[in-house]
Amino acid sequence: EADIYQTPRYLVIGTGKKITLECSQTMGHDKMYWYQQDPGMELHLIHYSYGVNSTEKGDLSSESTVSRIRTEHFPLTLESARPSHTSQYLCASTSGAYNEQFFGPGTRLTVL
């Protein structure tokens, strides 16, 4: 059973609001990831982290930012949300090259 959590599960907000999507894992994994997914479509990597104080941009350009101050915590922030940010955001973590990525339940974001 994967111990990776995301909050909130659903979020509806207005344009221009600042939001932070939370992701936490209790498995001590060093690598963490954020993926963006439109409903039923493929997942695109937007951010990843090798460990504390390490963050990198993914393959899909995103206006969001991330931080990794603690091993277990990898929040994603949108400074000014827009309707184009409406999507599902999935957080994942892994302990290494030989293991699968565990995914959180996702946050479904709707920006009006």
Next chain:
Amino acid sequence: AQKVTQAQTEISVVEKEDVTLDCVYETRDTTYYLFWYKQPPSGELVFLIRRNSFDEQNEISGRYSWNFQKSTSSFNFTITASQVVDSAVYFCALRGIQGAQKLVFGQGTRLTINP
């Protein structure tokens, strides 16, 4: 560059039929991992299987089976005697072992099992 292609966008079958989901991949790595994930309507990604590039043995887990053929760069997934609960979007994914070990996903196949 790595790439995963799931040519079947949607599949619809009647319950108890067998169904195969295709996955073709491209990579220059000699060592890599292949995965299948299931995404039910709730949106979570459920891990189904991991297979490394050196292990071409087919695998069976209950009604699920996987056929890995390195010669054709394919990693197909078969559900035998499908059930309504199998309805979901299924993703094939590829990952190397260097760097960030990013998962590269296919476009997904939406499987609908009709009663």
